[in-house]
Amino acid sequence: MGGALSVTLVALAYPSMLGITTVSSAPDRVIANTQWGPLTESDRDFVVKVRAAGLWEYPVGQMGVQKGSSKGVITASQHLIDGHSALDTTCRKIAPMLNITLPNIASPQQVGFVNQLASDSKGQQFDKDFANILRMTHGSIFNTVAKIRSTTKNSLVRALADQANDTVLDHITVMEQTGLVDFDQTLFQQTTPPKLPKSDLTPPPPGAGQPPIVLTPPPTATSTPVDIDRLAGGAAPAPAPVPTVG
Template sequence: MIAALTVVVFQYWATSQYGVATVSDKRPNKAAGAAWAQTQWGPLSPADRDLLVMIRQAGLCGGSSGQQAQQQGATVGVRTVAARIWVDYGDLGNQARAVAGKLGVPLPDQPNTQQQNWMRELSRRSGSDFDRMFAQGLRVTDGEVLPAITSVRAGTRNELIRSFAANAAVLLNRQMEYLEHTGLVDYSRLPAPQPPAAVLPAAASPTTADVAPAGREQRIDPVVNVEQVAATGPVAGNDAKAMVAALVSIAVLLIALGLLGTGRAARPVRRTDTRPQHRSISHTRRHAAQRW
């Protein structure tokens, strides 16, 4: 018991000296969640809506270009890849429309202005120039859309968006492999990837739970921020020092009492035999004869 108490006192003293880790329980800021919407599949965020629109427009551009490349491609390899991309984007477009219909998200019916300009330029190309522009352009587009998909997939609170983003990520990865297998992708012209330090913050930042909307509660795995408490914080204040001193004093007193009790227990105890002495019969008779 004394040894255990000593260990506890030492541990408390050590943590008081160097700080302890505390858990910051972030509560949702419901006032900041006005742009969110409640659905039966979970909260729908602005990023969820943007992802549906982005994939819808990428599908319109890629699907139309894939259909065009099946006829205008200069090589069999490009025409084969174009057919696969056209089918994949058609399936992804059907999924996007189905999810958007359930969630009430309006989708565009044509690519954005930049995509339309690229498609017009592609139509002016022919032969190997067409093949290279087709492979390079769609490879760049897929590489730009994929990070947005994975980001939403990692943080969305909506069940439909989560499943849709997972399927879209698989499809985009597969399409990039198709395009790269043509041998026409110039990797030196691809956007440079961001270093991990630029993607992951050095310190813990507020999670998406801080902007969750008011409404039906969702079961969400808690994400907490661990903050190191400085040695001059509340734990290492005067009250903590006084408590440590008191615990140390108690431990020393108990140790001293334990040693004293151990010393007393070690002294031998002299026993006194109080049992009655019984003399033998012959000894008694001999003494009686001597008396006579």
């Protein structure tokens, strides 16, 4: 039952605009009718956005565990790895059920965040940049999660939004608990994002036949993916072997 799907289009086009903000030509337009409810452009973009977030925040979490010089930053880093590996599992589970193509690389803007933190030496500068960048990006996505949760008619997307809401709130909280967040600066950047070209905000689509990269859960994982098999009323198709990051 999990693999059964009726779509109005042969394939769902890759999202044209993703990043801190979502700009869609018709966000409420239904692009597929599925057994779990209609899927809109906004729904599709949200699934890809959650996946893209993990593709840069997960490695930043690994970086923070190694380069963080304060207990708060190391704890926040562990939460990034834990939370995004669980979200990644849910995204990879529901994407083929909804015929959504997932990226394997974050957007150029997001890769820029990774490069900025990678260039910081271990110590106060890294800790400060880490806490403020991650607080800004999570604050930016928080309203998007709430909007999707309150408007989507698709039960799989709704379940992902529930999980994302808990994860994003947790990550906002642990960033603030580092004591390093400059709220004036961070909230300004959050509410007044730079006007970047679409190419900077769009994660590139995967190559033909390229399997989705897996964000491996840590041995001490506490975050739990959505039980999609139970939600869908049957077992979803077993995924093919895929490369891992961990």
